Amino acid sequence: MAKDKTRAVGVDIGGTGIKAAIVDLEAGTLLSDRVKVATPQGAEPEDVLTAVLTVLDTLGVREDAIPLGVAFPAIVKSGRTLSAANVSQRWIGFEAEKFFEDGLGRDIHFANDADVAGVAEMRYGAARGIQGLTILTTLGTGIGSAVIYNGVLIPNSELGHLQRAGHKRDFEAWTAYSAMERETLDWAQWAERLQVYYSHVEFLFTPDLFIVGGGVSKHADQFLPLLKLNTPIVPAIHRNNAGIIGAAALSLGAAPELDTTVTRA
Structure with a gap:
């Protein structure tokens, strides 16, 4: 296993599935098998949190201090989800990052799922x-x-x-x-x-x-x-693992290439 500073967990929450794996941050590859569970019916916040805890338990990292990044299918600004196209409407205006941090008992980096896939392809894939x-x-x-x-x-x-x-x-x-x-x-x-x-x-x-x-x-x-x-x-290049890899890559905080100063109209 790589040293702690070169590995992280990426969790990719989607409208139909929640995927996670341990990622080598130097190579942009998976160090573990990919774990996947179905996104709970209705995708209510509490049920999604329970599913995330399940995949972390399966990976054996629930109590680990390994950095953790979470990707979510919504507009994300300052840790708050501002849309909910394929999940419960309760996510609109929801303090999602704090909710996950409280529920998981650790700091996380939380971002839009397609954006973190873009980070994965920019760092390790077709956009490099x-x-x-x-x-x-x-x-x-x-x-x-x-x-x-x-x-x-x-x-x-x-x-x-x-x-x-x-x-x-x-x-x-x-x-x-x-x-x-x-x-x-x-x-x-x-x-x-x-x-x-x-x-x-x-x-x-x-x-x-x-x-x-x-x-x-x-x-x-x-x-x-x-x-x-x-x-x-x-x-x-990273296909359906891009969200996992990108979430893990951002787990230590916003990367230089992630321009979080841009605001929405």
Whole structure:
């Protein structure tokens, strides 16, 4: 096992699953098996905390002093969750970081799940050393996004909630991987929706690189070649582990590349 200063625990809370592992902070790799439990029905704060305690018990680090980072699917500002797209509405305006610190009995670093995935890819993956504008999207229960410019992460972008002109549902509801499963779309049908989404984001931001994360990125060869974009688009190197790795990487506090001074309108 690596020395304490080079390892940390990352917990990635999602709309359908809660994943955790011990991470080597020097290599950006998992030092333990990945532990996963289902996100409790309704994703109420107390039930989510219980599930997090379960994964920490399984990893054998509940009482350990090892640093801990937690990723959560919401806008996060100063430790407070400001949205709740795929979890209980009680998370809106909730002092989430303090809630987890009190419940876990330790200090943690708490951040948006897509943002920490962006940190993982920036430090150890497909965005490492990339200049210009990189946009990472995670395709899962929803669509998370991380916007990175010249190695600086601009937090809480929420590009999955871009509105579709003339439609009631936003892009996340129509284009996330959960929509593919819910509507039993094949890869080609889903790629048609992804084409509309990424073309729209491309028009708005003119990025230099798209990175696609989330569990479905392991099947990137099934849908990325079907997209016709001017911007290069590649799968995340750390795929569905990016949230775990990024949360662990930020566990000792906000990293220089995480620009927490940026405010939302």
